[in-house]
Amino acid sequence: MKKLGFIGLGNMGMPMAHNLIKAGYEVNGFNRSKGKEKTFEEFGGKAGLEMTELVESVDVVMTCLPMPDDVERIILGENGVLEHADEGTLIIDFSTVSPSLHTRIEQAAEKNGVRYLDAPISGGTTGAEAGTLAIMVGGKNSAFEEAKEYFDVVGANVTHCGPIGQGTKVKLLNQYMVGLHTAAVGETLYLAEKSGLDHDLVYNVLSNGFGQSKIFDRHYSQFISQNKDEPGFALQLLLKDLGLAKEMAGESNVSLTAGPNVLQMFEQANEKGLGEKDMSALYQYVKQQEQ
Structure with missing residues (x-):
């Protein structure tokens, strides 16, 4: 079973990551507020790594962040996800940002041999806790098919909307x-x-x-x-x-x-x-x- 990394353990990210743990996945979490990481460990997750170490140690990186600047910095920035992701890594962003940012991220990811999906979510904290989120996915079909098993854990209405950015x-x-x-x-x-x-x-x-x-x-x-x-x-x-x-x-x-x-x-x-x-x-x- 592949190792998962989850960056952003906020109101939506925490219950989503918790559901992945309950489904039997090994999940390593990272959050700017370290108190959230402690809670995550109490749920059975792993934490304590620097973000760069987390990215280097997992097969799939998931991000759920509040603002477009956060996504750009975490994924594209210096010492960001793409800089440390191994070839073949799958990155899934659950945040809501601009379609154009997703296009830039996918282009950068492809240069590094990394797959990328935009997968914004809807359903609020209630849906995140229940695992019934609506997930609107953009990206290559092969990456979507690989990620479907994770989407089915955190969501109940999963739709592949087309190329990158279409989900957003x-x-x-x-x-x-x-x-x-x-x-x-x-x-x-x-x-x-x-x-x-x-x-x-x-x-x-x-x-x-x-x-x-x-x-x-x-x-x-x-x-x-x-x-x-x-x-x-x-x-x-x-x-x-x-x-x-x-x-x-x-x-x-x-x-x-x-x-x-x-x-x-x-x-x-x-x-x-x-x-x-x-x-x-x-x-x-x-x-x-x-x-």
């Missing part, structure tokens, strides 16, 4: 809709409140009509109704993804109307200090704007 394009469409739905939830609940309607009543009625969505279910039942804003997925991360979706639209010569307005809402919410809260906290921003 599908993910950005998903995030575009998440952003629109999040804005709709925030404004709808505030409008209901100001119209004298009970939130629970509105949620229960709309959840049985065409207004129902997974985002409405998530935001209201898990966060807003409980006055909880500790992030399952931080508002600033969705802001990042909406910015990437805007770049994608520009590269495709598509002029969008709703998206830019929603992006502006997220930018302003981030400026007002809501960025590190859960993305459902856009509801708080809507309320603040009207007060």
